[in-house]
């Protein structure tokens with residue numbers, strides 16, 4: 001029996017304040033289909049991430065049918081969903097910059113409970129500790145375990161949050177602008193660690209406005225503009241001068257430097 005798609009949007013719309021920020025979006029992403037979602041500032045990328053992570057809810061459809069399904073289901077408890085779809089976003093990183101300090105190790109363990117920090121009712125098992133250790137090591141940040149997350153550099157904190165998203169061994173990872181604030185070397189190193197995850201079988205959905213961040217493993221590109229899907233297709237076809245110049249509203253030159261792409265203003 002074929003498994004359910006990783007996610008399905010069926011005429012989904014989202015309002016934020018008075019604005020329709022996602023307008024009648026339909027798309028389906030299957031497991032294993034590494035996908036990049038590109039769009040200019042304000043195009044609705046973070047709103048889409050929020051919709052998939054259940055931070056925002058879609059408008060009810062007139063026919064009463066569900067407009068968002070993740071792994072075939074319409075309703076999820078957040079901690080159950082996180083076990084299948086890990087999410088890393090700037091909003092999450094901001095959360096850890098606030099309030100009382102949480103160490104990197106604790107933030108990762110708290111990921112098992114979809115909580116920000118460990119509470120008295122959270123029972124951490126030895127297996128959980130082992131797993132947390134393993135993901136911190138895999139992302140090269142085990143040495144930062146005792147440090148307050150808020151004291152880490154942007155790139156270090158980003159890796160810790162990915163480790164946190166990976167504790168459950170999710171089948172997919174949604175990354176909203178994961179390279180923001182990284183210097184060129186940290187960015188390349190970070191993208192290489194994402195490539196390893198993709199090759200290891202985690203489906204990646206990458207939200208970005210940088211062509212340079214589209215991993216070689218990504219085969220599908222979705223172009224988002226003003227809350228609508230403008231194009232959805234193969235990377236080789238959409239990471240090109242004409243579609244991206246139209247998307248960003250400036251003449252652009254896209255170069256393919258195998259296996260990466262780069263963009264410059266024409």
Ligand SMILES: Nc1ncnc2c1ncn2[C@@H]1O[C@H](COP(=O)(O)OP(=O)(O)OP(=O)(O)O)[C@@H](O)[C@H]1O
Pocket residue numbers: 016017018019021039040041042043044045046047048209
């Ligand atoms: N609370 C709100 N009320 C009204 N409009 C909002 C609200 N929050 C977001 N918006 C608008 O929704 C649109 C989409 O925002 P969103 O953050 O999803 O865009 P984005 O593509 O992620 O942008 P960026 O690349 O700048 O992060 C923007 O025009 C933004 O101004």
